[in-house]
Amino acid sequence: MDPFIHILDLVGTGVFAITGALAAGRKRMDIFGVVVLGGVTALGGGTLRDVILGIRPVFWISRTDYLVVVAIAAIGTYLLARRWRLPAIGLMYMDAVGLAVFTIIGFRTGFHVTHQYSIAIVMGVITGVFGGIIRDVLSAEVPLIFRREIYASASLCGAAFLALSSYLQLPRSFSVSVALLTTLAIRITALHWNLALPIFRLKDDKDGRGDEPKAGGDA
Amino acid sequence: MDPFIHILDLVGTGVFAITGALAAGRKRMDIFGVVVLGGVTALGGGTLRDVILGIRPVFWISRTDYLVVVAIAAIGTYLLARRWRLPAIGLMYMDAVGLAVFTIIGFRTGFHVTHQYSIAIVMGVITGVFGGIIRDVLSAEVPLIFRREIYASASLCGAAFLALSSYLQLPRSFSVSVALLTTLAIRITALHWNLALPIFRLKDDKDGRGDEPKAGGDA
Amino acid sequence: MDPFIHILDLVGTGVFAITGALAAGRKRMDIFGVVVLGGVTALGGGTLRDVILGIRPVFWISRTDYLVVVAIAAIGTYLLARRWRLPAIGLMYMDAVGLAVFTIIGFRTGFHVTHQYSIAIVMGVITGVFGGIIRDVLSAEVPLIFRREIYASASLCGAAFLALSSYLQLPRSFSVSVALLTTLAIRITALHWNLALPIFRLKDDKDGRGDEPKAGGDA
Numbered sequence: 001m002d003p004f005i006h007i008l009d010l011v012g013t014g015v016f017a018i019t020g021a022l023a024a025g026r027k028r029m030d031i032f033g034v035v036v037l038g039g040v041t042a043l044g045g046g047t048l049r050d051v052i053l054g055i056r057p058v059f060w061i062s063r064t065d066y067l068v069v070v071a072i073a074a075i076g077t078y079l080l081a082r083r084w085r086l087p088a089i090g091l092m093y094m095d096a097v098g099l100a101v102f103t104i105i106g107f108r109t110g111f112h113v114t115h116q117y118s119i120a121i122v123m124g125v126i127t128g129v130f131g132g133i134i135r136d137v138l139s140a141e142v143p144l145i146f147r148r149e150i151y152a153s154a155s156l157c158g159a160a161f162l163a164l165s166s167y168l169q170l171p172r173s174f175s176v177s178v179a180l181l182t183t184l185a186i187r188i189t190a191l192h193w194n195l196a197l198p199i200f201r202l203k204d205d206k207d208g209r210g211d212e213p214k215a216g217g218d219a
Numbered sequence: 220m221d222p223f224i225h226i227l228d229l230v231g232t233g234v235f236a237i238t239g240a241l242a243a244g245r246k247r248m249d250i251f252g253v254v255v256l257g258g259v260t261a262l263g264g265g266t267l268r269d270v271i272l273g274i275r276p277v278f279w280i281s282r283t284d285y286l287v288v289v290a291i292a293a294i295g296t297y298l299l300a301r302r303w304r305l306p307a308i309g310l311m312y313m314d315a316v317g318l319a320v321f322t323i324i325g326f327r328t329g330f331h332v333t334h335q336y337s338i339a340i341v342m343g344v345i346t347g348v349f350g351g352i353i354r355d356v357l358s359a360e361v362p363l364i365f366r367r368e369i370y371a372s373a374s375l376c377g378a379a380f381l382a383l384s385s386y387l388q389l390p391r392s393f394s395v396s397v398a399l400l401t402t403l404a405i406r407i408t409a410l411h412w413n414l415a416l417p418i419f420r421l422k423d424d425k426d427g428r429g430d431e432p433k434a435g436g437d438a
Numbered sequence: 439m440d441p442f443i444h445i446l447d448l449v450g451t452g453v454f455a456i457t458g459a460l461a462a463g464r465k466r467m468d469i470f471g472v473v474v475l476g477g478v479t480a481l482g483g484g485t486l487r488d489v490i491l492g493i494r495p496v497f498w499i500s501r502t503d504y505l506v507v508v509a510i511a512a513i514g515t516y517l518l519a520r521r522w523r524l525p526a527i528g529l530m531y532m533d534a535v536g537l538a539v540f541t542i543i544g545f546r547t548g549f550h551v552t553h554q555y556s557i558a559i560v561m562g563v564i565t566g567v568f569g570g571i572i573r574d575v576l577s578a579e580v581p582l583i584f585r586r587e588i589y590a591s592a593s594l595c596g597a598a599f600l601a602l603s604s605y606l607q608l609p610r611s612f613s614v615s616v617a618l619l620t621t622l623a624i625r626i627t628a629l630h631w632n633l634a635l636p637i638f639r640l641k642d643d644k645d646g647r648g649d650e651p652k653a654g655g656d657a
Contacts, residue, residue, distance in 0.1 A: 027580055032590040047490065052266065054275025056492020057552070064556050114276070118283055133357070138571070140580045142246055142359045152251045271485065273494025333495070337502050352576070361465055361578045371470045 005176070009105055010069050012098030016042040017073035018086075019095055020135050025081055027139050037135055038074030042066075044131035049106055049123050053113045092191055096154075100183035103128040103155040104176055107162045117163040124159030125152055150190035158183030224395070228324055231317030232285055233292040235261040238314055239354050240296035241305070246358050250297055256354055257293030261285070263350035268325050268342050272332045311410055315373075319402035322347040322374040323395055326381045336382040343378030344371055369409035377402030443614070447543055448507050450536030454480040455511035456524075457533055458573045463519055465577050475573055476512030480504070482569035487544055487561050491551045530629055534592075538621035541566040541593040542614055545600045555601040562597030563590055588628035596621030 020041030024034040043060050050058040060066040080086070106127025111120035129152045136143035158179045165175030239260030243253040262279050269277040279285040299305070325346025330339035348371045355362040377398040384394030458479030462472040481498050488496040498504040518524070544565025549558035567590045574581040596617045603613030 032594075033581075036590070051270055051489055052277050053280065054277070056275075056494075058490050058492070061491065061552055061557055064554060067556055067560065114280060116283065118286055119280055122286065137356060137359075137575060138581060140359060140575075140578060143252075143357060152255070156251075270489055271496050272499065273496075275494075333499055335502060337505055338499055341505065356575060356578075359578060362576060371474070375470075 002176075005101070005105065008097065008101040010065065011094070012101040013042045013066055013069045014073040015091070015094040015098045016102075016131055017070045018077050018091065019132070021074040021077035022081060022086070022091075023135055023139050025077075031075070031078055034078045035071065035074045037138060038077070039067075039070045040138065041131045041135040042070050042073070044134040045102060045127040045129065046106070046131075048130050049109060049127045052126070053110065053123065055109070055113065093188065096184050096187040096191070099128045099151070099155055099187060100158060100180045102131075103158045103183055104162065104179055107159045107179075111166065117167065121156070121159040121163055124162065125155045128152070128155035150186065154183045154186035154190065157186055221395075224320070224324065227316070227320040229284065229288050230313070231320040232261045232288045234310070234313040234317045235321075235350055236289045236292035237296050237305075237310065238351070240293040241300060241310075242354055242358055244296075244300055250294070253297045254290065254293045256357060257296070258286075258289045259357065260350045260354040261289050261292070263353040264321060264346040264348065265325070265350075267349050268328060268346045271345070272329065272342065274328070274332065312407065315403050315406040315410070318347045318370070318374055318406060319377060319399045321350075322377045322402055323381065323398055326378045326398075330385065336386065340375070340378040340382055343381065344374045347371070347374035369405065373402045373405035373409065376405055440614075443539070443543065446535070446539040448503065449532070450539040451480045451504055451507045452511040453529070453532040453536045454540075454569055455508045456515050456529065457570070459512040459515035460519060460524070460529075461573055461577050463515075469513070469516055472516045473509065473512045475576060476515070477505075477508045478576065479569045479573040480508050480511070482572040483540060483544070483565040483567065484569075486568050487547060487565045490564070491548065491561065493547070493551065531626065534622050534625040534629070537566045537589070537593055537625060538596060538618045540569075541596045541621055542600065542617055545597045545617075549604065555605065559594070559597040559601055562600065563593045566590070566593035588624065592621045592624035592628065595624055 017038035020038040021034045023041070024037040027033070029037065043066060047058045047060070050056070077086075103124040107120045107124035109127070110123025111117070114120065132151075133143040161182050162175060162179045165178070236257035239257040240253045242260070243256040246252070248256065262285060266277045266279070269275070296305075322343040326339045326343035328346070329342025330336070333339065351370075352362040380401050381394060381398045384397070455476035458476040459472045461479070462475040465471070467475065481504060485496045485498070488494070515524075541562040545558045545562035547565070548561025549555070552558065570589075571581045599620050600613060600617045603616070
């Protein structure tokens with residue numbers, strides 16, 4: 001793997017582990033919950049991608065530096081966040097970097113295995129967003145990504161650009177850089193101006209409250 | 220694969236994607252949540268089956284028509300359900316068709332790989348019902364299938380009939396048709412007469428309320 | 439596999455299936471929910487381990503005695519727990535046995551495949567605890583293991599001891615026995631004296647309530 005991408009990958013892994021550890025803090029978990037939630041957030045998307053594509057064993061089995069980064073990031077968060085309030089905006093920027101890098105790695109892995117653009121795009125998005133989805137499921141919440149912010153769409157745009165530039169045979173370092181910046185720019189713009197996609201409201205949902213997760217929802 | 224089964228399979232995929240998209244609408248998700256929930260509902264059961272059996276890559280990687288059907292069904296639902304109320308009873312009939320077809324495909328795949336009836340039956344049920352279970356988990360609900368209706372039991376009966384007819388070496392087209400009709404008939408009968416299996420109540424659960432999942436946890 | 443370990447493994451499978459079936463009872467599920475929740479609790483950890491390691495098919499496909507044990511334990515619980523209150527403390531002891539055995543089997547499987555201590559320890563913990571995590575997710579609860587008790591930590595200590603004794607090349611039967619007793623002793627001590635790890639409280643979580651997800655159901 002390209003060493004520049006690999007370093008960014010480890011940065012993304014660390015930042016995602018921190019967001020998982022902070023979610024564990026909001027739910028009052030103990031140190032084990034912190035490490036596990038950090039780990040699934042950081043490694044879950046890539047694990048699901050490798051399992052679906054049939055790559056075995058999954059990526060963090062063959063290179064143990066991923067586990068080391070997760071452990072340091074999660075335990076560090078556990079120790080630091082009890083004393084200091086972490087700078088939320090800084091974390092969100094770093095999280096956007098993780099999203100962008102994971103999307104690129106997912107796209108390249110998917111394209112390498114299947115040589116199909118559509119599958120590669122789906123793998124880019126899965127790698128970018130599923131870690132966060134599993135984190136929210138383990139915290140018993142409706143995954144935030146489904147509800148409010150432009151997040152997966154940023155990943156989707158980055159992956160679609162990679163597909164286009166791969167089809168046009170643009171030079172690899174150029175297309176990787178532009179895809180990275182595209183995803184980052186969309187995500188950070190959405191964060192700053194608080195943009196969101198229109199919400200899907202059913203026709204017979206008149207009172208404007210929707211079915212907040214009180215677990216009703218008849219099939 | 221038998222072309223008749225394949226067409227029914229795509230119909231089942233489309234209908235399951237619609238039920239996932241409607242669940243996303245009840246939870247006020249954005250377009251991305253709609254497509255993802257549609258996708259996991261339609262593809263989740265077969266994906267889990269292939270991963271457990273060790274088939275790689277999973278089925279929707281090698282044939283991309285599944286992704287196309289999911290995208291059309293989910294986005295179509297997003298556009299239409301904002302304006303019109305979809306006919307609930309029609310959807311439930313189509314959902315029953317999906318359940319029946321997925322059960323048959325799951326059984327045949329499981330038997331093809333392992334040549335064991337018990338595993339094939341389990342794979343039939345997993346293929347039929349796990350997409351809906353993952354859909355409910357991602358919506359932070361106790362999966363409905365566990366609680367109210369005869370749903371998985373219909374799948375189980377269809378798969379058990381396939382095992383029996385395979386053991387008796389009945390002709391394939393006959394046994395597939397009967398299994399399809401058995402699952403459909405049980406499911407639709409349960410829907411019409413509102414049948415349900417007895418609920419499991421613990422001995423010390425005296426007040427008759429049980430531990431309803433409230434599912435508070437504000438995001 | 440060592441027959442002594444295999445018998446303990448089946449005992450652990452049965453006990454985990456019973457805890458899953460009881461969780462289904464707390465949620466008022468029907469017989470199918472009881473069997474499925476019993477099954478994922480008993481088989482989920484090992485399935486995830488095999489999928490991550492790339493072992494295919496997963497363990498309960500090749501040996502069907504696991505499915506038989508799950509079915510008997512779950513249906514037996516369904517029949518018995520409606521009439522008698524099961525002895526909670528006895529179940530917790532047996533659950534601790536299951537945790538200890540699953541940890542050992544997970545460690546050995548992980549080490550056999552990867553020859554890396556860190557991966558083997560992670561696989562031991564995953565095998566021991568993920569079945570219960572999936573059970574709690576399917577019941578729409580924050581997994582208890584993340585919150586209250588020393589549970590995963592007992593598994594972690596057992597797996598770490600196995601790694602140490604494997605590094606020191608201690609005799610296998612000795613190291614397996616000590617790892618089993620270590621996990622059991624830590625878990626049972628924690629149960630009896632109600633020990634817990636310190637909870638992670640965020641700096642800006644002043645009111646001391648945190649974001650409690652209600653959803654009671656203590657194990």
